[in-house]
Amino acid sequence: MSFSSLGLSVSVVKAVEALQYTAPTPIQLAAIPEVLKGKDVLGIAQTGSGKTAAYALPILDKTQTNRAFRNRYVKTLVLVPTRELALQVSEVFLSFSAHIPIKMKTLAVYGGVSINPQMMKLQGTDILVATPGRLLDLVESKAVHLSEVDTLVLDEADKMLNMGFEEEMRQILSLLPKQRQNLLFSATLDQKVKAIHDSLLRDPVTVEVKPEDATVSDLISEQAYLVDTERKGPFLRYLIKQKNMQQVLVFVSATKRADHLVTKLNNNGIKAVALHSGKSQGARTEALASFRKGKTPVLVATDLAARGIDIQFLPFVINYDLPRSSKDYIHRIGRTGRAESAGEALTLVTPEDAHHFKIIQKQTKRVIPTQETSEIDLKGF
Structure with missing residues (x-):
C-alpha cells in the first residue's frame, strides 16, 4: 500500500514523497486512517517502527484546516x-511541514x-511538543494555554511513567x-500504561505491531x-x-568513557563528539546537529542520552x-535500519563480556555471527 491510499491529503502525500518515504510501515498503515477519523488510538510498537510519523502525518493533515x-x-x-x-519529534513535524504549502x-x-x-517562541504555535515539567512551568507563567487542545499525544508513555511523571501528567x-482526541503510543503495555489507557482513552482502536511483524529488524545486519x-x-x-564510515553511532557504558573515547578518536585523526548527560543541553543539541548534518x-x-536519536x-x-540488558541492545541497534534503509550493527565482545553476550543473544532470540580478530594487524591504528 502507498501513503496516498491511507486518506491523507495530496499536500501531505507530496511532503512524504519529498522526504523519500516510499511505503508506510505496519504501524503507519494501521494508525494513520484511524487518527484521521478522529478515533482515540493505542499504539504499541517497538523502537524504529515509524510511530512518530504514524501520528505526525495525520495531525499535520488535520492542522491544515484546524489552526x-x-x-x-x-x-x-x-x-x-x-x-x-x-527535539526528535518536533523535527519530524518540521521536516514534513516544510513541504506543505500551508x-x-x-x-x-x-x-x-x-x-x-x-x-517568546510560543507565539503562533499550532503543535507543541513538551516534557511535562517544563510544560507546567510555561502554563504557570501563562505563556501557553491548554484549554483548546483538541489532540493529545502521549509518546513513549511507558518511559514517561517509569521516569516518575505520573503526578505531572495528572496535572x-x-x-x-x-472533548479531545487522545493518542497513546508505547513500546510496551505494562500495568502503569494500562491504567492510563483505561482512564484516558475512549473506545480506542488498538494498533499493535509485534517485533516479529516489524520490518526494521530485517534491514539490520548484525556482526x-x-x-x-x-x-x-x-x-x-x-x-x-x-569500512569508510562517514556516519556511525558508537555506544559506551558511561559518560567518562565517552569523553575518553572521543579524545582517543580525535587524537588519531577521526573526528568525534560525545553525547551524554554530563554535557549541557546546548552542547548536546550542538553535538547531535553536527552529527546529523554529517559534519562529525x-x-x-x-x-x-541516545534515547532521542532518530x-x-x-x-x-x-x-x-x-549494553546492560537485551532491551537496551534492541534499542541501540534500532537506531539503524530505518526508513527502509539497510544498516549494520557491530558489537565488540571482550573475553570478560562473552557470557553476558550469550545471555543477550538468548533473550533476543538471535544468533549473531562472531568473528575472531586476534590475527588482524592493528599497528598504526
Whole structure:
C-alpha cells in the first residue's frame, strides 16, 4: 500500500514523497486512517517502527484546516519524557511541514535551558511538543494555554511513567478540555500504561505491531567481533577506517568513557563528539546537529542520552561496550535500519563480556555471527 491510499491529503502525500518515504510501515498503515477519523488510538510498537510519523502525518493533515485561532492556545499537544525525544519529534513535524504549502508552527519545549526564549517562541504555535515539567512551568507563567487542545499525544508513555511523571501528567490532563482526541503510543503495555489507557482513552482502536511483524529488524545486519580489552580502541579505529564510515553511532557504558573515547578518536585523526548527560543541553543539541548534518562522522553516546536519536539513514551502530540488558541492545541497534534503509550493527565482545553476550543473544532470540580478530594487524591504528 502507498501513503496516498491511507486518506491523507495530496499536500501531505507530496511532503512524504519529498522526504523519500516510499511505503508506510505496519504501524503507519494501521494508525494513520484511524487518527484521521478522529478515533482515540493505542499504539504499541517497538523502537524504529515509524510511530512518530504514524501520528505526525495525520495531525499535520488535520492542522491544515484546524489552526490555532488564539495566540498561545495550542491545538495539538505531544507529551514526551526527555529533551532529546522532544527535539526528535518536533523535527519530524518540521521536516514534513516544510513541504506543505500551508504554514504550521511546531515548537519543542523542555527543561535544562532558559525558559524565556521558549516563552517568546510560543507565539503562533499550532503543535507543541513538551516534557511535562517544563510544560507546567510555561502554563504557570501563562505563556501557553491548554484549554483548546483538541489532540493529545502521549509518546513513549511507558518511559514517561517509569521516569516518575505520573503526578505531572495528572496535572496536565486536568487542564485539558474533556472533548479531545487522545493518542497513546508505547513500546510496551505494562500495568502503569494500562491504567492510563483505561482512564484516558475512549473506545480506542488498538494498533499493535509485534517485533516479529516489524520490518526494521530485517534491514539490520548484525556482526560481533571478539577482541581483547587492550585492543578495543585500535580495533574500533580500524573498523571505522576499513569500512569508510562517514556516519556511525558508537555506544559506551558511561559518560567518562565517552569523553575518553572521543579524545582517543580525535587524537588519531577521526573526528568525534560525545553525547551524554554530563554535557549541557546546548552542547548536546550542538553535538547531535553536527552529527546529523554529517559534519562529525562519529557520535559517542551513552544509552540515556541516545534515547532521542532518530536519524533516517544512519548506516552504522557500534556497541563499543555491551549494553546492560537485551532491551537496551534492541534499542541501540534500532537506531539503524530505518526508513527502509539497510544498516549494520557491530558489537565488540571482550573475553570478560562473552557470557553476558550469550545471555543477550538468548533473550533476543538471535544468533549473531562472531568473528575472531586476534590475527588482524592493528599497528598504526
